[in-house]
Amino acid sequence: MKVLRSKVVLRDHFLYVVQSGCIGMANFPFPDLPPSPLHRIQVPFEGGTGCDVYIKRDDLLGSPLQGNKFRKLKYNLLHAIEQGFREIVSFGGAYSNHVHALSFIPRLTGLSVTCYIRGEIDDPDNPTLRFAREKGIRLIPVTRQSYRLRNDAAFQEALMRKHPKGFLVPEGGTNAYALEGVAECANEISAQLGADPFLCIVPVGSGGTMAGLIRGFGSNVRVIGVPAFAGVQAMQEIQQRMENMAGDVSRNWELDGRFHFGGFARMTPELFDLILAFHQETGILLDPVYTCKMIAAFRDRWSRGDIESSADIVLIHTGGIQGWGGFRQRFGEKYDTGQLPVM
Numbered sequence: 461m462k463v464l465r466s467k468v469v470l471r472d473h474f475l476y477v478v479q480s481g482c483i484g485m486a487n488f489p490f491p492d493l494p495p496s497p498l499h500r501i502q503v504p505f506e507g508g509t510g511c512d513v514y515i516k517r518d519d520l521l522g523s524p525l526q527g528n529k530f531r532k533l534k535y536n537l538l539h540a541i542e543q544g545f546r547e548i549v550s551f552g553g554a555y556s557n558h559v560h561a562l563s564f565i566p567r568l569t570g571l572s573v574t575c576y577i578r579g580e581i582d583d584p585d586n587p588t589l590r591f592a593r594e595k596g597i598r599l600i601p602v603t604r605q606s607y608r609l610r611n612d613a614a615f616q617e618a619l620m621r622k623h624p625k626g627f628l629v630p631e632g633g634t635n636a637y638a639l640e641g642v643a644e645c646a647n648e649i650s651a652q653l654g655a656d657p658f659l660c661i662v663p664v665g666s667g668g669t670m671a672g673l674i675r676g677f678g679s680n681v682r683v684i685g686v687p688a689f690a691g692v693q694a695m696q697e698i699q700q701r702m703e704n705m706a707g708d709v710s711r712n713w714e715l716d717g718r719f720h721f722g723g724f725a726r727m728t729p730e731l732f733d734l735i736l737a738f739h740q741e742t743g744i745l746l747d748p749v750y751t752c753k754m755i756a757a758f759r760d761r762w763s764r765g766d767i768e769s770s771a772d773i774v775l776i777h778t779g780g781i782q783g784w785g786g787f788r789q790r791f792g793e794k795y796d797t798g799q800l801p802v803m
């Protein structure tokens with residue numbers, strides 16, 4: 461079904477295309493998509509305070525757009541389609557989950573995709589980029605220097621002159637549309653529990669997922685964000701960005717920057733052991749960049765008995781499983797991924 465010139469309306473999880481007075485189901489985004497599961501887990505670490513702990517399995521959303529990428533791209537794509545754009549233009553790292561998610565857009569929506577890739581691509585055939593290319597994404601490498609300007613208004617304006625029918629989705633998808641989509645995850649959780657949780661813990665990159673959860677939950681729920689990167693300046697920037705995105709919704713949040721394990725996409729034997737143990741005990745596969753660090757932060761608080769309430773805690777599994785492909789390629793000799801499911 462052609463969607464580009466049609467009116468698209470959203471009801472619950474369904475997008476409908478209204479054509480010639482009839483309503484038909486669009487091929488985006490995935491008819492019959494139920495809420496992602498909310499699994500109660502037996503916490504595999506010592507400690508605890510009698511809380512029930514759940515993990516929101518956005519990695520099992522049942523959509524090719526996995527995890528927080530579905531949440532963040534949903535209203536972006538809906539808007540682009542509604543407004544008659546023909547192309548999505550975005551930015552991403554060479555191994556990023558965002559680039560992987562963008563790869564599904566042409567098939568799902570009919571929109572073409574151009575993605576500017578950060579830095580010189582040392583391996584143009586890495587699993588993420590190969591997949592993107594196979595799916596028909598146009599990949600354009602830009603120097604790290606130019607890439608730093610990606611959020612600069614003048615730079616974006618000049619760039620978009622090259623894409624007259626393009627809709628710009630920022631790196632990681634974080635913008636107002638993304639927050640709207642992620643807020644739905646919070647609403648799902650409260651509906652599944654029949655009440656708001658006491659605490660929610662989520663990994664952080666650009667902060668959009670955390671801000672969307674804060675927006676969805678409001679001030680009743682404490683939200684702890686765990687940045688996957690290190691550095692004083694980066695921490696100051698994310699703190700400021702979170703103030704801008706969430707400050708007027710709720711002050712009931714904090715960033716816990718202690719669990720970066722040396723920096724973005726870095727792995728240590730301790731972190732890898734945590735991934736293995738968590739998988740062995742719960743059957744849940746974490747991703748090697750974001751969710752593993754979120755679980756490390758949770759383990760720390762849990763083991764220290766640092767979680768006061770006996771009410772529910774929800775950990776957000778934001779997906780990112782495709783990252784194991786690149787991880788294997790980069791660290792396969794150092795870390796034995798053979799004990800994890802084939803990815």
Ligand SMILES: Cc1ncc(COP(=O)(O)O)c(C=O)c1O
Nearest residue numbers: 557665666667668669750778780
């Ligand atoms: C799997 C996964 N989890 C968490 C994040 C962090 O999300 P955000 O950039 O919204 O903070 C990302 C990056 O977008 C991601 O790919």
